[in-house]
Amino acid sequence: MAKILIVEDEKALNEAYKLVLKREGHDIRVAMNGQEALKVFEDYKPDLMLLDLRMPKMGGLEVLEQLDAAKKHPQLKIIVFTNYDNQEEIDKAFKQGATSYILKAWSSPGDLVRVVNTTLKK
Amino acid sequence: MDVFYKPMPRHLVELVPGMVTLFNVKTSKYTYVNKAIYKVLGYKPHDLIEGGSEFTHSIVHPDDLQFVLEKDSEALRQADRDKIYRTGSDPISSLEFRMRHKKGHYVWMHTDCIVYDRDEEGRLDHVLYIANDISERIESERKLRQRTEDLVDINKSKDEFVAIASHQLRTPATAVKQYLGLLLEGYAEPLLPDQRSFLEKAFESNERQLHIVDDMLRVAQLDLEKMNLRPVRTDIGGLVKDAAAALQGRLKTRRQTLKLSLPKTSAQAKVDPERLQMVIENLLENASNYSASGKEIELKLRHTAKKIEISVCDAGVGINRDDYPKLFQKFSRIANTRTNSVSGTGLGLYFSAKIVELHGGRIKVESAPGKGSTFTIMLPI
Numbered sequence: 001m002a003k004i005l006i007v008e009d010e011k012a013l014n015e016a017y018k019l020v021l022k023r024e025g026h027d028i029r030v031a032m033n034g035q036e037a038l039k040v041f042e043d044y045k046p047d048l049m050l051l052d053l054r055m056p057k058m059g060g061l062e063v064l065e066q067l068d069a070a071k072k073h074p075q076l077k078i079i080v081f082t083n084y085d086n087q088e089e090i091d092k093a094f095k096q097g098a099t100s101y102i103l104k105a106w107s108s109p110g111d112l113v114r115v116v117n118t119t120l121k122k
Numbered sequence: 123m124d125v126f127y128k129p130m131p132r133h134l135v136e137l138v139p140g141m142v143t144l145f146n147v148k149t150s151k152y153t154y155v156n157k158a159i160y161k162v163l164g165y166k167p168h169d170l171i172e173g174g175s176e177f178t179h180s181i182v183h184p185d186d187l188q189f190v191l192e193k194d195s196e197a198l199r200q201a202d203r204d205k206i207y208r209t210g211s212d213p214i215s216s217l218e219f220r221m222r223h224k225k226g227h228y229v230w231m232h233t234d235c236i237v238y239d240r241d242e243e244g245r246l247d248h249v250l251y252i253a254n255d256i257s258e259r260i261e262s263e264r265k266l267r268q269r270t271e272d273l274v275d276i277n278k279s280k281d282e283f284v285a286i287a288s289h290q291l292r293t294p295a296t297a298v299k300q301y302l303g304l305l306l307e308g309y310a311e312p313l314l315p316d317q318r319s320f321l322e323k324a325f326e327s328n329e330r331q332l333h334i335v336d337d338m339l340r341v342a343q344l345d346l347e348k349m350n351l352r353p354v355r356t357d358i359g360g361l362v363k364d365a366a367a368a369l370q371g372r373l374k375t376r377r378q379t380l381k382l383s384l385p386k387t388s389a390q391a392k393v394d395p396e397r398l399q400m401v402i403e404n405l406l407e408n409a410s411n412y413s414a415s416g417k418e419i420e421l422k423l424r425h426t427a428k429k430i431e432i433s434v435c436d437a438g439v440g441i442n443r444d445d446y447p448k449l450f451q452k453f454s455r456i457a458n459t460r461t462n463s464v465s466g467t468g469l470g471l472y473f474s475a476k477i478v479e480l481h482g483g484r485i486k487v488e489s490a491p492g493k494g495s496t497f498t499i500m501l502p503i
Binding site for chain 2: 010012013016017019020023083087104105106108109110
């Protein structure tokens with residue numbers, strides 16, 4: 001069992017992700033934007049963070065920057081949610097500590113579970 | 123030296139619609155002005171003859187005056203120094219500038235200066251200024267420029283609209299995909315056969331919808347010039363194989379076979395591998411769509427020291443020559459009764475051609491209606 005923080009502004013999506021990851025036996029918290037994510041992060045201390053790059057209020061890249069994830073949280077696994085069309089953002093996210101990415105529109109819940117479990121094993 | 127002098131046929135000069143003035147370079151006075159000045163600038167010929175160049179300079183638009191004085195005196199100086207006989211058809215200067223009409227408004231003039239005669243030493247004596255009102259032309263040019271700018275703006279806001287709309291559409295379509303996925307992947311109760319088959323149909327439509335959204339976004343980005351290539355040194359043979367592999371499933375369902383021809387030596391080039399692969403996949407997808415089931419499609423890579431050619435050859439319906447220009451236009455689908463069932467956004471080839479162009483190459487089309495088509499990506503190395 002791992003502690004997973006889902007940061008995704010679209011309710012229908014984060015609920016679906018929450019459902020499948022709970023089934024896998026993980027402990028889940030959800031944040032609807034970057035600001036919320038930073039607050040939850042402090043006391044939840046997740047093992048893995050699923051992070052949408054484009055969100056209102058605060059996007060994923062800024063979350064990684066604020067956390068200084070690459071330096072201060074080397075143990076944290078980070079998977080970013082994105083779309084094919086923002087390769088530059090993916091590159092930036094990887095520089096700031098992300099380890100994998102998921103193309104939201106082209107992944108099913110099963111795909112998500114597989115990526116999460118593989119990332120946790122790394 | 124011959125002295126050029128020929129009396130002007132004044133009765134004819136009076137008839138021309140443009141202003142004609144004969145100007146004495148040495149005294150800076152006009153010795154003759156035709157009647158057209160009334161019509162063009164509202165003054166009488168006498169006003170110029172009396173006032174000389176001082177008068178004409180006083181009615182040149184202040185913003186144009188410096189430029190006119192510089193260009194005019196430079197041309198006169200040059201012609202004076204040249205001492206070369208020049209014919210009337212060869213102006214020593216041609217200027218466009220504004221002059222104030224007697225009523226106060228400005229008129230755009232095109233003025234040619236022509237050597238009229240020289241003195242015994244060959245020095246410049248008289249020049250002719252022939253001036254025409256070009257306000258209408260300037261105005262229509264201005265309107266055209268404005269219209270072009272407006273159209274560019276409208277087009278840009280349309281591209282932005284498409285980009286935003288596609289983003290907005292993608293989110294709910296992605297959510298639909300997740301929930302269909304939950305049902306199909308067994309996160310709910312086990313499915314009855316009919317339920318599964320209905321959901322699979324919904325899933326397929328959802329995939330298509332997402333494809334269209336992605337295509338629209340790609341094109342909007344291209345049009346907004348937001349797409350930058352990310353070129354890296356790439357083994358093109360490997361790329362071609364990857365594209366072929368990606369299309370295997372689709373070809374299999376259509377019972378089509380793919381013949382892959384690769385050169386013995388490896389072809390390396392600096393390309394954006396992800397985007398170039400999309401282009402090859404797009405050409406393969408088209409080849410499959412426009413070929414009957416059971417047909418063969420050939421994917422061939424050839425290269426020399428200077429160029430790379432990747433061609434996709436099908437034995438499909440082919441394309442009429444008249445339709446070639448339409449192929450690479452946005453949203454263009456060639457009408458063809460046999461292929462009415464083909465689905466797509468009509469953006470694939472537009473996108474492909476743009477990507478290849480960004481690589482400095484182009485896509486060549488060869489086709490025979492009823493026999494098949496070959497699309498070749500030609501890339502410089």
